[in-house]
Amino acid sequence: MSKESPKSRSSKARNTGVSRRSLLKASAAGAAAAATTLAAPHIRNAEAATMNIRMLIWQDYNIADTVNEFEAKYDVRVSPAFFDGNSEAFNKMKAGGTADFDLVMADGFWPRLYYRDGLIQPMNEELLPNLANLFPDFAPPAYNLLLDKPGGVRIGANNCWGSYGITMNLEHIAPEDRESLNIMFDEKYAGHLATGARFEENIAMAGILAATQLGTVDGPRPDGDESFNPYHLTDEELERAKELLIKQKGLLVTRYQDYDSLQKLMRPGLVWASPEFSEIYRRLTRAYEAGEIDFQVAHMLQPKEGGLGWIDSWQLSSGTTDSEAVELCHHWVNHYISNESMTRVAKIGVAPCYDVREFLPPEEVSLLLMDRTVELRGLHMFDQPSSPEKWERVWSEVEAA
Amino acid sequence: MARRRLGPEGRFLLMALPGAIFVVVFLLLPILSIIVFSFWRTESYTLIPDWNLDNYATLFGTTTYMTFLLRSFTTAVVVSLASLVYAWPVAYFIAKHGDRYRLLLVLALAAPFFTGIILRVTGIQGVMGPVGVINLGLMNYGLQPIDFIMYTQTAVGIGVTYLFIPFMVTAVYLSLLNFDFELLEVAKINGAKPWRAFIEITWPLNWMGTVIGLVLVFIPSMAESITPRFLGGPNAASFGQVLGLQFGETGTWALGSAMGVLLFAVSSLVILLMWRTVNLQRSGFTGGGH
Numbered sequence: 002m003s004k005e006s007p008k009s010r011s012s013k014a015r016n017t018g019v020s021r022r023s024l025l026k027a028s029a030a031g032a033a034a035a036a037t038t039l040a041a042p043h044i045r046n047a048e049a050a051t052m053n054i055r056m057l058i059w060q061d062y063n064i065a066d067t068v069n070e071f072e073a074k075y076d077v078r079v080s081p082a083f084f085d086g087n088s089e090a091f092n093k094m095k096a097g098g099t100a101d102f103d104l105v106m107a108d109g110f111w112p113r114l115y116y117r118d119g120l121i122q123p124m125n126e127e128l129l130p131n132l133a134n135l136f137p138d139f140a141p142p143a144y145n146l147l148l149d150k151p152g153g154v155r156i157g158a159n160n161c162w163g164s165y166g167i168t169m170n171l172e173h174i175a176p177e178d179r180e181s182l183n184i185m186f187d188e189k190y191a192g193h194l195a196t197g198a199r200f201e202e203n204i205a206m207a208g209i210l211a212a213t214q215l216g217t218v219d220g221p222r223p224d225g226d227e228s229f230n231p232y233h234l235t236d237e238e239l240e241r242a243k244e245l246l247i248k249q250k251g252l253l254v255t256r257y258q259d260y261d262s263l264q265k266l267m268r269p270g271l272v273w274a275s276p277e278f279s280e281i282y283r284r285l286t287r288a289y290e291a292g293e294i295d296f297q298v299a300h301m302l303q304p305k306e307g308g309l310g311w312i313d314s315w316q317l318s319s320g321t322t323d324s325e326a327v328e329l330c331h332h333w334v335n336h337y338i339s340n341e342s343m344t345r346v347a348k349i350g351v352a353p354c355y356d357v358r359e360f361l362p363p364e365e366v367s368l369l370l371m372d373r374t375v376e377l378r379g380l381h382m383f384d385q386p387s388s389p390e391k392w393e394r395v396w397s398e399v400e401a402a
Numbered sequence: 403m404a405r406r407r408l409g410p411e412g413r414f415l416l417m418a419l420p421g422a423i424f425v426v427v428f429l430l431l432p433i434l435s436i437i438v439f440s441f442w443r444t445e446s447y448t449l450i451p452d453w454n455l456d457n458y459a460t461l462f463g464t465t466t467y468m469t470f471l472l473r474s475f476t477t478a479v480v481v482s483l484a485s486l487v488y489a490w491p492v493a494y495f496i497a498k499h500g501d502r503y504r505l506l507l508v509l510a511l512a513a514p515f516f517t518g519i520i521l522r523v524t525g526i527q528g529v530m531g532p533v534g535v536i537n538l539g540l541m542n543y544g545l546q547p548i549d550f551i552m553y554t555q556t557a558v559g560i561g562v563t564y565l566f567i568p569f570m571v572t573a574v575y576l577s578l579l580n581f582d583f584e585l586l587e588v589a590k591i592n593g594a595k596p597w598r599a600f601i602e603i604t605w606p607l608n609w610m611g612t613v614i615g616l617v618l619v620f621i622p623s624m625a626e627s628i629t630p631r632f633l634g635g636p637n638a639a640s641f642g643q644v645l646g647l648q649f650g651e652t653g654t655w656a657l658g659s660a661m662g663v664l665l666f667a668v669s670s671l672v673i674l675l676m677w678r679t680v681n682l683q684r685s686g687f688t689g690g691g692h
Contacts, residue, residue, distance in 0.1 A: 086651050089650050271533070385446070389653050389654060397644060
């Protein structure tokens with residue numbers, strides 16, 4: 002860059018017709034810019050003081066009290082974004098989400114898939130002392146899916162658990178049908194059944210029944226699996242599952258989009274059975290106990306053919322590399338899985354993986370299935386379909402049939 | 403100091419630039435990208451640039467996706483015609499008899515747009531649902547509830563019509579605003595019956611507004627995905643709904659892109675066919691500068 006004398010600058014100003022007023026304006030602007038530049042390090046420091054935890058989570062878990070407490074304690078901001086399904090969150094993280102989010106939630110087998118694809122990083126158990134309060138059924142060795150492999154590194158911190166069980170109206174569902182998946186495919190109940198809109202769980206549930214009918218549950222498994230996994234079906238099982246789902250369409254009132262829609266159908270007795278995350282079971286049980294409805298409901302946590310279950314958990318994005326941010330994310334997770342926070346989660350109707358029974362009334366403990374944690378061991382965990390492309394074709398064929 | 407002023411060409415470019423940038427960034431580039439993606443493939447949620455025609459073979463080689471397309475096309479045609487039948491008398495009434503309340507009446511038609519689409523669709527559930535206002539009313543009088551107005555293709559048709567009728571009313575109304583109603587008086591003086599005057603004068607001179615309304619209703623109806631999700635049952639999945647699934651849950655973006663290209667092609671073809679029916683001179687079109 003060449004240097005110019007004051008004289009030459011003045012002469013140039015005259016030659017280019019710049020007025021004194023505009024020169025003064027330019028000087029003032031320059032001074033302001035210089036002052037801003039000088040102050041910039043301090044401004045940057047002030048911005049850095051308010052760190053931001055960006056998380057991709059299930060919307061239910063965005064609890065204001067928990068967020069406010071943490072923000073006040075650590076002088077940080079917590080920014081949630083939401084997703085509706087594991088594959089949606091996984092897609093977001095694959096499409097550059099590791100740069101956009103510090104934390105992501107995932108269910109069942111999904112954390113291992115995230116880890117395999119380099120989307121998340123190991124977590125430091127020493128920074129998560131509240132893990133000590135886990136129900137034993139959700140901790141290794143009983144539950145290993147939050148380790149990269151049995152005995153391996155921790156890749157997530159448990160949050161809540163549940164099944165994708167079947168809630169049924171005991172006034173209409175015969176006692177002999179109350180323990181089988183067949184209930185969802187039984188013509189006897191035509192016009193009084195509903196299912197969720199989630200394509201993976203619909204196919205997986207039909208897949209369990211298909212494999213049972215075909216007698217292939219204990220046979221050789223594809224994809225190197227040691228035991229049956231309804232998300233890794235053989236072509237024969239998948240074809241049978243498709244047939245079952247096509248047949249089921251004629252029996253359904255609808256595929257509900259949200260809890261409220263299902264409640265509007267089950268409460269007046271229009272729908273008698275539907276797979277769901279036990280939320281409607283809780284709402285209707287409370288309604289029955291309050292004398293608002295005159296029928297009882299039950300929730301089939303694990304059908305005799307096998308059922309679907311989930312443990313959702315917190316994962317640390319691989320894009321979060323700053324050590325201070327990594328530590329802060331651990332603090333957030335540890336804060337979220339504290340007894341106080343988990344009690345709040347229980348009060349919104351989701352069963353925590355942590356033993357907070359002493360903080361809840363006995364009827365809530367029962368409704369949240371917190372005395373049935375051992376049943377999780379027999380459930381098939383939510384997973385990624387072995388071939389999303391193949392499963393998409395199957396689902397589209399079902400929808401078009 | 404002498405200032406350089408922009409010439410006519412410069413001013414034209416300056417004014418055209420924002421529109422051109424908008425079209426390039428928000429229309430051409432996205433379309434170009436989905437065209438490119440439609441020739442790739444996806445594997446376990448990963449888009450792989452492996453050029454092939456498989457997605458189109460899947461779309462056209464089976465009846466599956468054509469079923470969705472036909473379902474949506476039929477819905478869009480029925481919805482467009484139903485909107486047309488409903489919108490004309492309403493727009494005609496407002497344009498001819500609305501007087502100083504015209505603007506208020508048109509705004510009243512747009513009132514549903516003050517809320518989000520999901521809220522509006524959920525509102526329909528409350529009216530047409532199995533225990534909605536209609537069925538509760540029927541049951542209250544000891545009558546059988548109507549079950550075909552919820553979780554069926556009919557319900558989707560009703561819902562989509564409700565959503566897009568304001569577009570049609572507005573388009574026809576704006577056309578009628580420029581229509582000289584005196585022409586009808588002339589026709590009457592010359593012995594034409596009202597119906598004939600409508601067929602021979604009002605309808606053709608407002609055909610352009612009607613076509614714009616038809617296009618404004620047909621195109622979003624064809625791509626509609628929210629209404630079938632909430633109001634359609636297990637037999638009402640639409641093309642737009644299945645297309646949305648490809649970019650969300652199933653992560654099969656390449657197939658979704660091919661579906662997007664097909665939807666764009668069908669919509670463009672419909673617009674082209676509709677436009678060919680417009681006779682600018684007969685429609686009373688006075689633009690063009692000549």
